Amino acid sequence: MLTIATLGCGARGRTYSRFAAALPDRYRIVAACDLVECRAQEVAGLHPEQPAPVFLTAEDFFAAGKLADLLIIATQDRDHYAHAIRAISLGYDILLEKPAAQSLIECEDLDQKAREAGVSIGLCFVLRYTPFYRSVKEVIDSGKLGRIISIHASEGVEPYHQAHSFVRGHWARSEHSTPMILAKCSHDADLLCWFAGSEIAEISSFGRLDFFRKENAPVGAPHRCSDGCPHAKECLYDAHRYLTDKRGWLRMVLDGAETASDEKVTDFIKTSPWGRCVYHCDNDVVDHQVISGEMRNGVTIAFTMTAFDSGRSMEIYGTKATLKGGAAWKEAKAYELSVRDHATGVTTEVPVMHPCEEGYAGHGGGDFGIVDSLDKLFGGRGALQPGLDGLAGHRLALLAEASRLTKQTARVTIGK
Numbered sequence: 001m002l003t004i005a006t007l008g009c010g011a012r013g014r015t016y017s018r019f020a021a022a023l024p025d026r027y028r029i030v031a032a033c034d035l036v037e038c039r040a041q042e043v044a045g046l047h048p049e050q051p052a053p054v055f056l057t058a059e060d061f062f063a064a065g066k067l068a069d070l071l072i073i074a075t076q077d078r079d080h081y082a083h084a085i086r087a088i089s090l091g092y093d094i095l096l097e098k099p100a101a102q103s104l105i106e107c108e109d110l111d112q113k114a115r116e117a118g119v120s121i122g123l124c125f126v127l128r129y130t131p132f133y134r135s136v137k138e139v140i141d142s143g144k145l146g147r148i149i150s151i152h153a154s155e156g157v158e159p160y161h162q163a164h165s166f167v168r169g170h171w172a173r174s175e176h177s178t179p180m181i182l183a184k185c186s187h188d189a190d191l192l193c194w195f196a197g198s199e200i201a202e203i204s205s206f207g208r209l210d211f212f213r214k215e216n217a218p219v220g221a222p223h224r225c226s227d228g229c230p231h232a233k234e235c236l237y238d239a240h241r242y243l244t245d246k247r248g249w250l251r252m253v254l255d256g257a258e259t260a261s262d263e264k265v266t267d268f269i270k271t272s273p274w275g276r277c278v279y280h281c282d283n284d285v286v287d288h289q290v291i292s293g294e295m296r297n298g299v300t301i302a303f304t305m306t307a308f309d310s311g312r313s314m315e316i317y318g319t320k321a322t323l324k325g326g327a328a329w330k331e332a333k334a335y336e337l338s339v340r341d342h343a344t345g346v347t348t349e350v351p352v353m354h355p356c357e358e359g360y361a362g363h364g365g366g367d368f369g370i371v372d373s374l375d376k377l378f379g380g381r382g383a384l385q386p387g388l389d390g391l392a393g394h395r396l397a398l399l400a401e402a403s404r405l406t407k408q409t410a411r412v413t414i415g416k
Contacts, residue, residue: 002027002375005052005068005092007061007083009034009043011252012097012124013074019371021046026375030068033061038255058083066090070378073097074124076170077177081106084121088113093378094121095370098186099178100388104398111388122370122377123390125190129369133191135337135352136316136323140195144339145318150300151195152317155188156309156327162287163237163278164249166307167212172283179401180285181205182394185305188312189400190393192303195316198295199392204409205400207289211307217279224275237278239269291400296412325350 006017009032020027024047032043033055044052055061058075071092073083081101087094088110100123101107114121127133139145157166166184171177181189193199218231225232225239232238242250243265250257254268269275287307294300311327325337337350354365377384399410 001025002070002378003030003068004028004070004072004374005031005033005061006043006072006074007033007058007087008073008075008079008097009036009039010074013072014039014043015367016072016074016095016124016371017043017046019368020374023372027371031055031061031064033058036255058086062086062090066092069093070095070374077183078102081110084110085113088117088119088121091117091119093119095124095374095378096121097124098390098394099123099182099397100390100394102178104395107388107391107394107398111391115387118386120378120384120386121388122384123186123190123388123394124370125187125390125393126366126370127187127191127364128194128366129373130364130366131354132325132337132352132364133366135350136195136314136325139323139339139350140316144321145316145323146320148196148299148316148318150302150317151192151314152302153188153192153312153314154304154306154309154328155185155312157184157305157307158310159236159307160241160246160249162307163212164246164252164274166285166287167237167278167281167283168239168274168276169253172281172285174285179398180287181207181289181291181305181401181404182397183285185289185303186393186397188303188305189397190390191314192301193295193392193396196295196297196299196301198297198299200396200399200412201294201296202409202411203291203293203396203399203403205289205291205404206407207286207305207404209284209286211287212278212281212283214279217277221277221279223277223280225269225277229277239275240266242269242274286404289400289404293396293400323350 004020004027006013017029021029029046030052032040032052034040037056040054044054071087072095073080074097075083077099084094084096100110165171166180171183177183220230222229243262253274289305291303313326313328316323321339321341323339330336335349337352338347339350340347403410
């Protein structure tokens with residue numbers, strides 16, 4: 001039995017805790033902490049026969065000492081580093097929501113302190129645990145592709161997602177969270193390192209905030225979405241879509257959104273940051289960025305992030321075959337994942353066994369997948385070594401951002 005405490009009971013913390021509670025023979029939630037009491041109470045009550053204690057501040061939670069084998073940290077990005085440092089000092093193994101910290105110095109400090117304390121930090125790179133990306137890794141490990149020469153990947157954030165999270169939302173300003181390439185694309189940076197089997201050596205990156213700016217606002221658009229906006233009907237980003245087809249996003253930011261009346265949602269739009277016009281916000285993170293780099297083992301990488309597409313796609317070029325797959329191929333009615341053999345020219349489908357939505361949804365099955373692996377990651381066979389697992393991907397993303405800001409190639413000079 002792995003005992004678990006949850007610090008930060010927002011959308012991510014509740015998701016992981018709910019899946020853990022659904023496996024009562026393996027996991028037990030023994031403490032919950034959140035600034036919003038109803039969120040903490042929801043997690044604490046996941047084992048109704050034995051409700052867990054509730055804490056309303058991180059200070060009170062940590063003052064209680066070590067309460068569990070594993071601590072899930074799913075607080076806001078800017079708090080991850082400080083909370084993880086406190087958890088390390090108490091001897092917790094940690095499942096840490098990404099990103100680990102706001103700077104490379106902080107990430108490397110977490111890694112060092114965890115190693116010194118003999119504790120493991122697993123980042124929530126849930127895509128590693130999806131059937132799709134596990135299938136990609138199995139193809140690579142099988143040797144079918146031969147030696148990996150280069151990798152090209154892309155992520156379309158999806159326009160309304162960009163508006164919700166990175167224009168109006170918690171991750172709109174890098175000083176309050178992290179750069180876009182880490183806040184949204186840390187999964188992709190991790191996958192590039194995982195599939196290449198190496199760390200970054202040199203990297204260049206370009207990108208900027210191009211569209212979600214006040215100079216692009218249609219004439220007459222008010223600073224807040226309203227019925228009086230002359231562009232409301234045709235606006236792709238109108239906040240009133242939270243009442244209809246985009247209502248699912250509300251559960252991330254509005255407590256009780258699932259059962260909230262239209263009147264309550266309308267009031268939320270009138271008063272919250274999520275009701276602002278996307279052209280009149282205080283956002284500064286990019287809406288498109290490209291990366292080009294070389295890994296230590298010689299594999300070259302290229303990555304594109306854009307707000308103006310949806311889904312992830314990738315191509316991996318090897319000496320024996322090429323792998324192609326992802327959203328772009330699926331939408332084009334081609335194989336979702338396939339391998340083309342160079343010698344024969346034959347393209348073969350790689351079957352991907354997608355999970356059913358009930359009980360195994362979220363990030364293509366990755367949310368449940370990582371929770372299902374917790375007892376293996378933290379104490380079982382294949383357990384994580386002490387330190388920060390996933391540091392390589394964070395280093396890649398943060399060096400890419402340094403390159404974008406300085407317009408110079410970033411080179412890894414440290415011996416890690």
